[in-house]
Amino acid sequence: MKRIKTLNTRNLKESMKKGGCGECQTSCQSACKTSCTVGNQSCENNN
């Protein structure tokens, strides 16, 4: 495309197929403790 550059991003809808395993880190255990930051957590589903 000439006018649009799409960043390398995972389409969220794809993640419905295998999502929800729950093995990822709980958000408040990382650093925040006073906010809810989820978008920066890594997926740990290796299947």
Add this chain to the structure above:
Amino acid sequence: MIHQYKNNGYNIVLDVNSGMIHVVDDLVYDIIELFEENDTDTIIAAMMEKYSKPENAAKLDAPIDVNDVIEAVEEIEELKKQGALFSEDIYEKYITDFKKRETVVKALCLHIAHDCNLACRYCFAEEGEYKGHRELMSYEVGKQALDFLIKNSGSRRNLEVDFFGGEPLMNWQVVKDLVAYGREQEKLHNKNFRFTLTTNGLLLNDDIIEFANKEMANIVLSVDGRKEIHDKMRPSRNGKGSYDLIMPKFEKVAETRNQTNYYVRGTFTRNNLDFSNDVLHLADLGFKQISVEPVVSLPEEPYSIREEDLPQIYEEYDKLAKEMIKRKKEGKGFNFFHFMIDLTGGPCVAKRLSGCGSGTEYLAVTPWGDLYPCHQFVGEEEFLLGNVFEGIKNTDCRDEFKLCNVYAKDKCRDCFARFYCSGGCAANSYKFHGKINDAYDIGCDLQRKRVECAIMIKAAEAEE
């Protein structure tokens, strides 16, 4: 739903429901604003009119004609066909069903000490006492908490335990004993404990650092930034500042952990709205993992962040984002927790929409074994869920948290950032609105700004 904005010279278009992010030229940016409500002929007419004006045409690299507009429309249509623009929100039933399922506990915040050797002015834990009394967790209570976690974790393998306080180093022997117990039990039950520690650093010594480097998956080191800022808000009990006592220790922790798996974590308040200088101060000292977060406090506190402070805070975030891009290019990059965003390997949509897990997957344990939905609810008696000996008793309260997701919150429905904050913090909502299904408005404004900055940084990195 589309969210489009301009930042640092980039035209950014976020397709909220797919999470896809596009960097577009001026013409596409303008057309996307009109795309859903207008046909192609109307769009062409509007663009030709707009860009016939010299002040608008001057912004373009080259003059446009009708074919340019058609070409731009076609590119937009192609992305729409691919599900990367104007995609539908198909998640509400999915997430409601997801949250109704049987939940397991996978993370505990252990309040190892309801006591503290600092007297930070903004402490939500009231200098460690949490509306109660000073008490240290016994080994027996901690052991029971780990047993409770294993027993209630179902098939989850990774279990998280944060040693929190107050100040957990005031009860360090119990921390060490609980780690040993956890290591023994994880083998028996096919689990993997990830221990973490949150400390103000005063009692850190070489032995503790060595143990923590071996056993703790992450360490959160509390420091607010510049010495004068830190010392004002984080005095010791005798009123003296704590910066000089902790900083050499924190530098040692960071270095001995190879600058990874830790955070220096600060709080900014109305006293330092120029907090980008605190972040950069920490970066200049060599720290690579930095988190400096806005204080969450009621308006009557003099240091509270107010609505009128938002423009300055936005400017600070913009300034910081630009500086981070610059430093990364110079080989001096660092991570800022609130700008971290994982576009390719980030969390699944279930995680993004279901909240932080407080009250269900994540629980806080008091020194005497009571269970609360999270560390911030400790001491709020209506949120007492049960205890580690008898388990969850207050299932009504637990179920209220269970059904808490972005679709249960009116304020989230039209918010582009809902996939990045998962509906915000329930404790903050309760603090400001008396219920968990609302949202702390200033916190939401700041979250939106940070998501915009984080995406802009990705756009800048993609350009290189």
